Amino acid sequence: MVTVAGGSRDNVQVLLLAEDNSTVNACATYCPPAPGKGQPFQFPLSKDCSGIGCCSAAIPKGYTSYSIQVQPPGNVSEFDADSSVYIAEEGSYNVTRLIFETVNTLPVLLDWVISNSTCGKELLGTPTSGCRSSSSSCQNYTSFAYKGYRCRCSAGYQGNPYVVDGCQDIDECAHWELHSCYGTCINMPGAFRCQCPDETYGNPFMKGGCIKNKKSSQGLSIGLVASGGSILVLLAFGAPFVTRKIKQQKAKKRKDKFFKQNHGLLFQQLVSQRADMGERMIITLAELEKATNNFDKTREVGGGGHGIVYKGILDLQVVAIKKSKIIVQREIDDFINEVAILSQINHRNVVKLIGCCLEAEVPLLVYEFISNGTLEHHLHVEGSVSLSWNDRLRIALEISTALAYLHSAASIPVYHRDIKSANILLDESLTAKVSDFGASKFIPIDQTGVTTAVQGTIGYLDPMYYYTGRLTDKSDVFSFGVLLVELLTRKRPLAYDSVDGDSLVLHFASLVTGSVLADLLDPQVMEEEDGEVQEVAALAAKCVRLNGEDRPAMREVEMTLENLRIKRKQAARDAKSRRYDDDGQFSIDDTATEGDTEEPSGEYTVEERILLSERYPR
Template sequence: MERFASMRVVFSLSVLAVLLLQLLLGVATAAAANCSTHCGNIGISYPFGVEPGCYHEGFNLTCDRSHKPPKLFLGDGSVEVLEISIPSGTVRINSSSIVPVSTSSAVGTGSVNKTGKYHTWGGLRKGGPFFISPYKNKFLVLSCSNVQVLLLGGDNSTVNACATYCPPAPKKGQPFQFPMRNECSGIGCCSAAIPKGYTSYSIQIQPANEISEFDAESSVYIAEEGSYNATRLIFETVSALPALLDWAISNSTCGTKPSAAPAPACRSSNSYCQNYTSYVYNGYQCRCNAGYQGNPYIPNGCQDIDECSHWKLHSCYGTCVNMPGTFHCRCPDGTYGNPLMEGGCIKIKNSSQGLSIGLVVSGGTVLLLLALCAPLATRKIKLRKMKKTKERFFKQNHGLLLQQLISQKVDIGERMIITLSDLEKATNNFDKSREVGGGGHGIVYKGILDLHVVAIKKSKIVVQREIDQFINEVAVLSQINHRNVVKLLGCCLETEVPLLVYEFVSNGTLYDHLHVEGPMSVPWDDRLRIALEVARAVAYLHSASSMPIFHRDIKSSNILLDDSLTAKVSDFGASRYIPIDQTGVTTAVQGTFGYLDPMYYYTGRLTDRSDVFSFGVLLVELLTRKKPFVHTSSNGDALVLHFVSLHTENNLVDILDPQVMEEGDGEVQEVAALAATCIKLKGDDRPTMREVEMALENIRVKKKHATLGTTSNRCDGDQIVCDYLSTRGITDESTRQYTMEEEILSSGTYPR
């Protein structure tokens, strides 16, 4: 009896469980049936939803039906949604403009409020799941107020910057010749890339002390690239522009193998997990497998693509047979050849009826073999696609141009181009543990290639200008052989962004060694030697290489040091060849604020004296141990202006590094005089890099003789060195040449 009683209890519980399950299914079905699928003309599908229970956490929307047609907003209704694309994982929003420069009441006199203005672009939930897409949007500034605009991330770190300039108005009777094209090159409009992983940005405006008479209303946007006309925006005020958001479905990651790792949010059987990583946020997204399309966040959401309905896209000019996740292409009956090429199937000439019967029989056999070999054919098609992709990237990244550049030296050509598979082996498939450096624009990996330790530079931003700089760096460094210039070993052009392979310089940068915590840093003797080595390298670039090369970005973070603190100049992405019969060239301004030559910034005219100015700033940095793009005096002067002012007053003790004053001797004043000469406002007043090298060489020789107890003439008979070591050029007049514009240029806070 007890046995029957227990069986009845089990049966009752089973019935109750079935009823509860049916009830829950009914509630879920009812909830799904009540979920909105549209708001106005915008479609809504999971993980998005309007009603409770219809969306994944963080993906709730608000449909404001008071508008005609209704408008859709993210979350509580602060950011308007224009379009949702589940397959591409993007949301297009309306991005409001920011009017950054507020003038004082005396607008007619051209005065403005010169203090920096801060504004915030936000509206997205902190910590995700939505982020501005870094590859599809631009940070856009339109102004004729000659402003410098800084973009700060959510953690208040500077992540990018750009500056605008407008030429003066034409005189009466002259035609209006505003140098405008439909792009943001810095004339009235500038743009910069958006870093990945932030939900809000702070925008700091630093206006100059003059406003052009043709100034339009200044504005700042974060907008989708290609959604605007830069020329029209200069003269028309637009309240908002479209911007594109990425999203991450979860704040966890897929693991080391994204394509194979299970993920709870990827609910379709034909979907996979893909990591979404940045310096400030890690998560993952879901994608449909190759050959499938649809919504990976719902069961059976990824559906097979019928490639045969779009046979031209897949280059099938024969008989197309659709298969799950792929397709098979063959020549029609009665033909033979290559069905993947137009006109590739050739008709078979029939000689007899028996031959036709034989072909039919053999055709059936071939079909059977094809069915058995379908997996092999699929693999071959994928390999062919990968090969075509690599070839496309190779051409896109100027691989043919690079081959032409090195064709005259076969030995260089054989070793310069490195395959992607070799670099993947060298870095363990670009493992995160192999990262040794990087910033907002790229990552440097340490690897072992042909039993040698190498450094591999990989850019994170897919912008054609960045790619052109990579190729430029290859072309420049392949022609340089100098002990104080980092050695380029090769490059890989089979990826979307090219990879460069250098000798591995193990001891970091001069910036890292100089700007350390505590009172002691690099010894003065080493600083003087490093300055001489850098001067030798730059002088070699200017006057000893086969074609003069202007570096354009000399700064302490671009000076690498090996174990013996020997300097090696690096980062030639902004460098330019200059024909021997020319003294300069007009280019778009590139470089780092704080080190940038003011005359080059204003005129766009690049000469060898532009590098001399940057080197002079580097000398000031070595003397003072202060950062050129950060330091400001109590009067608000930037480092260069502060240094020149104190040197003129013969009061450098207020700015020199105490360690330099303790370890140095009379040569400190000579180096300071040389630095002051290098950073003169007019390029013609500065020495050449060869003269700077000679002056530093003479200072080191005299210091060595003094150490050995000998004496020598101040200039050792070298009149050129004497001229440039004298302080006659640093006068009150030259100091007065520096204006607020130079101060702003010298106090920029973010490198190129």
């Protein structure tokens, strides 16, 4: 922000010039005549520039250097240049202070990256990387003027990621009250553990949540009344037995403690409502240790910042076992929430929950094993060819079918709250499976939404939910609309910026009614589509409308996509029926329906553009 404080009695104009001396912005400050002879003009007391005594102009993005020129407006040849020009972050200054006081410094926010490289080419912690700290991560950054990467300390660390050992572990236990740990706090690299003290159980994240055990900790006592020789004999033969019994009791006590800590009693009550589910869903730790060869590293198949996924065999079935890394109450709450929701859902396009284990220090979830990775992985592969348009359209229909089921056909409506390409799994036939219900929410049948803490992924997050905290079914519709845009353009919502600085969603919505939309779409889609793209683009634009009430319901979205699929298949059949060989025999062209499989059962106003582009984070 360029601000001019006019200390003179003359009007002043300030030009912001680019490297080629072209004007990129300007402002002028007006100093009105004094109200009377000998009476000084009184500047208005304000934090903001009104044009009287000061003016301000925004610095456009994309320029690496500027020059400033102060001059009189019009053709005035002489003027008193007793004025000051400041570069400052918007909202960080007080105009009254700038006019009447001497201000030497103002804060400025610089937009910068390490250029000419990306995270994929960098090795963290090596001399070739800017991220020198071993406890740091790399984040690609792209705008219309800059392309490169930035570094940040990993979760649970703080400091300078650009120097060796610059990111230091945060000792959460030193400020346990900030993390509401009322039990025993144990600091760990990048995290911390909060547990109830020995001989107690309960919730250590609640004041008074740890309760003393009623039973005596002394599980076994032996009294011997005999001669010295008899005592030695009994001890010699009985010691291994006693030791084994003590270990067994300690192990059982430890499992019971974790079972209670992980809301096992609550889960038992939940599954008891369905007798056919209760027995098979609670899996012992011993079974999972056997299934994964004691959680051997060779069984790891994926994971992220919050957990590791193992591949195992349970009851002759290949399963995926999700083990949380971080022992904090929110992780456990999300775990129980996911179990509660998935235990009530049975849909071919929703990942199937097989069971869970509550006996470990961290809870474990057991799912059906989906071997083909995520939609994000398949869509954003290197090279010009990705998923076929036919597969993308079918996958979009399958996701919409699952969401429509969750919103209106499940016994209790469920809002997912984190729909994105990374949370869509694909099996061997590229059938979509909606996953990761940790942030999902049950909605009472008689309500249309709830007010709750904001959760989700920036880029896919409904802006109205972000601003108001009001979660509705239209919040999932917005996220699905972003996913449709991603399928059409093959561009990542969070990493994209248009030449005007707009997000992918805003830029897409501004082009959808024009003829230049093709420039934004994936060339592969334009080559393979058969007249459906414009309708899918229009549907995506409806889904990402700023006002939730203007978005279609998920069932309506599903029906629209299903009709498009039916028309596409019918067009393929009609094309086949018109193909005959030279002898008049019917000839089948296999390429006409390549990738075809059976499917399962606007524009913004100026105010909306400003809201999405400047206030809503991308």
